[in-house]
Amino acid sequence: MGRKGFFTDTTVCIGCKACEVACKQWNQLPDDGLHFTGMSYDQTGDLGASTWRHVAFVERPLPFPGQKTGVGDFSWLMMSDVCKHCQRAGCLEACPTGAIVKTEFDTVYVQPDVCNGCGYCVVACPFGVIDRREDDGRAWKCTLCYDRLGEGMTPACAKACPTESIVYGDLDTLTERAEQRVRKLHTLGVTDAYLYGADAESQPGTGGLNAFFLLVDKPEVYNLPPDPVVPTMKQPAAWASVALAALGTAAVALGVVLLERGGRT
Amino acid sequence: MKRLEEGRTLLERLEQASDGRNIDPTRGALVGEAAGQEVKDLARANPVPTLLTTLPSRSGPAEAAPSYYGVPAIKAPVWRPSIPTYFYVGGFAGAASALGAAAELLGGHRLESLGRRCRWLGLAGNLAGAALLTQDLGRPARFLNMLRVFRPTSPMNMGAWILSASGALNTVAVAGTVLGGRGGSLEKLGGVAAVAAGMLGLPLAGYTAVLLSNTAVPVWQGARRTLPFLFISSGVASAASLLQMLPEHSRVARRVVRRFGVIGKLGELASGVAVEHELSRTEALSRHLKQGRAGRLWNMARLCTATSLVLDLLPGQRRWKQLTSSGLGTVGALAARQAIYAAGKASSKDPHATFVPQRHGLGAAEVTRHSRASDGKPLKLALPVIA
Numbered sequence: 001m002g003r004k005g006f007f008t009d010t011t012v013c014i015g016c017k018a019c020e021v022a023c024k025q026w027n028q029l030p031d032d033g034l035h036f037t038g039m040s041y042d043q044t045g046d047l048g049a050s051t052w053r054h055v056a057f058v059e060r061p062l063p064f065p066g067q068k069t070g071v072g073d074f075s076w077l078m079m080s081d082v083c084k085h086c087q088r089a090g091c092l093e094a095c096p097t098g099a100i101v102k103t104e105f106d107t108v109y110v111q112p113d114v115c116n117g118c119g120y121c122v123v124a125c126p127f128g129v130i131d132r133r134e135d136d137g138r139a140w141k142c143t144l145c146y147d148r149l150g151e152g153m154t155p156a157c158a159k160a161c162p163t164e165s166i167v168y169g170d171l172d173t174l175t176e177r178a179e180q181r182v183r184k185l186h187t188l189g190v191t192d193a194y195l196y197g198a199d200a201e202s203q204p205g206t207g208g209l210n211a212f213f214l215l216v217d218k219p220e221v222y223n224l225p226p227d228p229v230v231p232t233m234k235q236p237a238a239w240a241s242v243a244l245a246a247l248g249t250a251a252v253a254l255g256v257v258l259l260e261r262g263g264r265t
Numbered sequence: 266m267k268r269l270e271e272g273r274t275l276l277e278r279l280e281q282a283s284d285g286r287n288i289d290p291t292r293g294a295l296v297g298e299a300a301g302q303e304v305k306d307l308a309r310a311n312p313v314p315t316l317l318t319t320l321p322s323r324s325g326p327a328e329a330a331p332s333y334y335g336v337p338a339i340k341a342p343v344w345r346p347s348i349p350t351y352f353y354v355g356g357f358a359g360a361a362s363a364l365g366a367a368a369e370l371l372g373g374h375r376l377e378s379l380g381r382r383c384r385w386l387g388l389a390g391n392l393a394g395a396a397l398l399t400q401d402l403g404r405p406a407r408f409l410n411m412l413r414v415f416r417p418t419s420p421m422n423m424g425a426w427i428l429s430a431s432g433a434l435n436t437v438a439v440a441g442t443v444l445g446g447r448g449g450s451l452e453k454l455g456g457v458a459a460v461a462a463g464m465l466g467l468p469l470a471g472y473t474a475v476l477l478s479n480t481a482v483p484v485w486q487g488a489r490r491t492l493p494f495l496f497i498s499s500g501v502a503s504a505a506s507l508l509q510m511l512p513e514h515s516r517v518a519r520r521v522v523r524r525f526g527v528i529g530k531l532g533e534l535a536s537g538v539a540v541e542h543e544l545s546r547t548e549a550l551s552r553h554l555k556q557g558r559a560g561r562l563w564n565m566a567r568l569c570t571a572t573s574l575v576l577d578l579l580p581g582q583r584r585w586k587q588l589t590s591s592g593l594g595t596v597g598a599l600a601a602r603q604a605i606y607a608a609g610k611a612s613s614k615d616p617h618a619t620f621v622p623q624r625h626g627l628g629a630a631e632v633t634r635h636s637r638a639s640d641g642k643p644l645k646l647a648l649p650v651i652a
Contacts, residue, residue, distance in 0.1 A: 028297030030285030030304045033311030039334040045314055046336055050285075050302065056333060060326045077326075090481060096422035097407075098414035112301050116410045117403020119343040120421045123480035123613070128339035135305035137403025143298045196639050203639045205629025219640055220620045221326045223333030226638040227628030231479045232418050234489055234632055238475040241493035246467035248532075249360065249497055253367035253463075256524040257376060260517045 003106040004149060005210030006158065006166055007174040008080055009181060010222070011193065013165040015041060015055055015078040022160035023053040026145065046223070047081060049133035052142035053157050054081045056222055064216075065189045079213065079222045080166055082157070083108065083129045083142035084197060087207030088230040091141075094124035099139075106171070106210060107144040115139055126206070126228035144211075171210060175199070178214060185214075192216045196224060205229035283307070330617055338619040339481045341610055344401055349606035351397040352473045353599050355428070356500025357507055358390020359470030362435065364504060364525055366463020369456050372521075379508070379518040384438040384459055386507060387466065391432035398428075420476040427469050434462035470500035477609065483619055484612040485605070487550045487627065491539040492605070498532030499598045502570065505529055506594035509587050523577060530574040530594060533601065537567060540605075549621040553612040554604070562604035569597030 023029065029050045037045050040057035047054045056079045064075035089108045092100040099114035100121060110121075110130070117137040121130050130141040145155035153159075158168035167174060178195050185193040193216050195202065197209035205228050219226050284304040288295060304310065324332045332338070342348075365383025368376040399408045411425035441455010474496040478489030485492070505526025513519050544551040554563055573593035576586055612618040622628065626644045630636070637643055 026297060027299040028286055028288065028295055029299040030302060030307065031287075031311070033307065033313075035311070035313050037314050039336070048340075050299065050310075052299075058326065058333070062326060093416075093418040094421065094479065096414075096416065096419045096425055097410040098416065099410070114407075114410060114413075115404070116407035118411075118421060119401075119403065120419070120476075120480075122340045123342050123482050125340065126481040128337065128481075131340050132343045132403055133302060133310065134343075134403070135310055136303040138302075139403075140299060140302060145298070147298055194641055202637075202641070203629075204633040204635050215640070217326050218331060218642075219638075220331045220338075220616070221333065223336055223338055223616070224639075225338055225619055225623055225628065226640065226642075227623040227626075227630055227644065228481075228639070229623075229629035229632065231481055231486060233629065234486060235418070235420070235475065235479045238478045238489040238493060241490050242468060242471035242475060242497070245471055245494045245497040249363060249467055249470075249501055250367075252501070252528050253363045253525065254371060256364075256521050256528070257367045257371045259524065260376070260521055261371065261373070 001104050003171040003210065004144065004168065005085060005107075005171045005174055005212070006082060006144070006155070006168055007178045007212060007214070008082070009165050009167070009178070009214045010077065010079040011185065011190070011214060011216060012163045013055070013078040013080055014163055015057055015076070016162060017044075017055050018160040018162060019053045019080050019157035019166055020044060020051075020055060022156040023142075026148070026156035027052065027143070047083070047129050047131075047141075049131040049136070049140040052082065052140075055079065056081055058217070058221055060217070060221075065191070077217060077221065079215070080157070080161075081222070081224075082211050083144070084127055084206070084212070085142075085144055085210035086230065087200065087210070088232070090124040090126055090230045090232065091121035091130050091139075093230060093232040094120045096120060103146060103149075105144065105146075105149050107146065107149075108141075109143055109146055110139055110141060112138055112140070124231055126225055126230065174212075178212070181214060185216075190216060203228065205233065330621060332616040332620065335616060337614045338616040339613050341613040342480075342482065342606075346603070347397045347401045349602040350599070351394050351401075352496065352602040352606075353499075353503060354390050354394045354397060355424075355473055356470045356496060356598065356602075357503040358387050358394060358431070359466035359468070360497070360500040360504035360529070361390065361508070362387035362431065362459070362462040362466030362469070364463075364508075364521075365438075366460045366466070368521075369459045369463070375515065375517050376521065378515060379513075379521060380459065381442045382508060382511060382513075383504075384435060384442060384455075384462075386504065387462055388432070388435035388439050391428060391435055394428055395432065420472055420479050424469075424472045424476060427465055427472060431462055431465045431469050434458045434465065438462055467497065471497045477605070480609075481619070482609040482613045483615075483622060484544065484550055484553050485609045487546065487622065488540050488543050488605075491536055491543045494536035495533065495540050495601065495605070498529050498536050499601050501529030502526055502533050502573075502594050503529075503598035506573070506591035506598070509591035509594075519582070526591075526594065527574065527577050530570050530577070530597075533570050533598070534567065534574065537563075537570075537601070546627065547622045547625060549615075549618045550612065553615070553618060554608040557607070557611055559604050559608035559611055562600045562607055566597045566600035566604055569593045569600065573597060
């Protein structure tokens with residue numbers, strides 16, 4: 001048991017997409033079609049109901065610190081994206097059926113036998129991860145290989161990753177390893193390196209991510225939000241407005257009836 | 266490749282027979298986590314993507330407002346138009362129940378017929394609402410799963426409970442008028458149920474605004490303080506419009522409904538301005554209610570409601586005038602919900618609508634008051650944060 005998660009170090013990702021393939025194969029996900037997107041080497045596009053790992057390819061018109069290329073100022077950023085398994089998960093807090101639960105590994109899991117396909121989690125996720133498959137009717141996302149974890153195995157993507165860009169393990173160990181890696185990169189001159197979502201302090205809107213990342217550019221470049229928030233945090237303001245408007249309407253309804261009490265027929 | 270019968274190639278035939286997993290069921294068991302994911306039409310599930318909305322050279326890291334090739338940062342709502350229609354239906358049902366409860370409590374016998382109509386309208390709205398909601402589910406047969414938990418963090422769960430309770434109460438209230446004899450116990454029970462349904466009616470009309478604002482969709486989240494006022498007042502206006510359409514002989518009831526509607530429409534117009542104002546905090550949000558389909562629907566809604574209000578306030582109570590006013594009021598309320606829905610959908614497809622407000626302190630920082638984004642860079646706060 002214990003809190004499990006992923007540490008994805010984007011500086012060692014080589015964009016081989018082995019994680020995407022391993023995920024598809026192990027989980028027996030249907031294919032996404034063979035389409036050309038025009039987005040560098042990324043023909044996957046984004047995460048979705050049947051895409052639980054997605055490798056992003058960013059072509060940067062900037063040199064990577066300490067590296068020289070023969071084609072002028074250029075560097076690659078590659079990142080294997082996945083469900084973040086947030087401490088405070090928007091999908092879970094929005095789910096009206098209780099289909100989305102936290103597991104004993106502190107991961108976020110959708111129970112397909114309970115989900116009724118209301119589609120609320122889809123808009124509640126601040127990262128655009130979970131999606132409803134229209135021909136299936138239910139919402140799907142990465143399970144952090146719940147079936148493998150139960151057997152003490154490593155999730156398929158982390159197992160397949162040839163460069164240890166995706167590391168699976170206990171959150172405490174992962175955070176320590178990640179911080180060491182950031183320190184090392186800083187000494188190597190990659191001063192832009194930082195951890196995205198490693199703890200609640202750096203990302204209070206989600207309470208920290210069980211699947212966090214080491215990035216070297218703005219989050220937006222990787223299609224990650226710069227200050228994500230679980231929508232539930234802002235909910236009290238909306239309910240307060242409902243209460244105020246409801247009181248007003250009750251007064252109006254009683255008022256229009258009272259006005260006629262002494263009136264003519 | 267050799268064309269086979271029906272003009273399809275062998276590859277096309279194989280692709281069509283496949284469920285996209287390429288697993289021979291005689292050799293491999295389908296037991297993976299996603300093995301139960303049903304595949305009916307691979308081609309429809311995987312449409313050809315629209316090629317690049319933003320040029321790579323205009324979206325990358327060198328830009329002031331970068332994005333990942335213009336790809337949306339969050340998922341667009343998957344709901345069909347039945348959901349914004351339900352917002353309207355739930356709105357009029359709730360407001361009608363509230364007016365019915367007021368008539369029951371204070372109206373006396375002169376407003377009895379109005380009270381009855383309100384009960385019927387409330388019940389009709391509850392039933393139509395449940396049908397619209399169920400129809401939109403990916404698995405409609407599992408509608409009742411909504412009631413297997415009680416989860417205050419989920420406005421949709423709260424709404425399912427409110428709608429179910431309201432439907433049950435309105436059923437009793439209607440049964441009281443239809444089956445109950447004058448002064449009988451069933452009639453009294455119906456009266457109590459009508460009052461209770463009226464009290465639930467107000468959250469029923471308003472929770473849908475919380476449901477929308479409790480999402481990552483930038484426009485909806487950004488309008489969370491004003492949207493409930495718009496939805497509830499618009500519910501009042503639409504309930505009054507529907508009641509005005511029904512033939513009503515009592516002049517007292519007509520006056521009550523007209524005043525209820527006038528206040529509702531005034532509230533709808535005022536809270537519309539408030540919504541625009543709340544969204545005007547950043548242009549990345551406000552533009553989505555101004556342009557495209559959402560902008561057209563929004564302008565139409567405002568125009569219809571305003572015209573309807575003017576007609577209500579003009580002297581004279583001719584039937585054609587009442588009918589025109591209530592028709593316009595109905596169209597205005599429906600269009601307002603569709604406009605808010607469309608604006609949200611458009612903003613969810615625009616990565617900058619997600620990124621830019623968050624950089625300017627309208628993300629988590631609004632609640633937790635931290636000063637740095639997730640990459641450690643200071644947030645660009647428009648105004649100094651007063652501690």
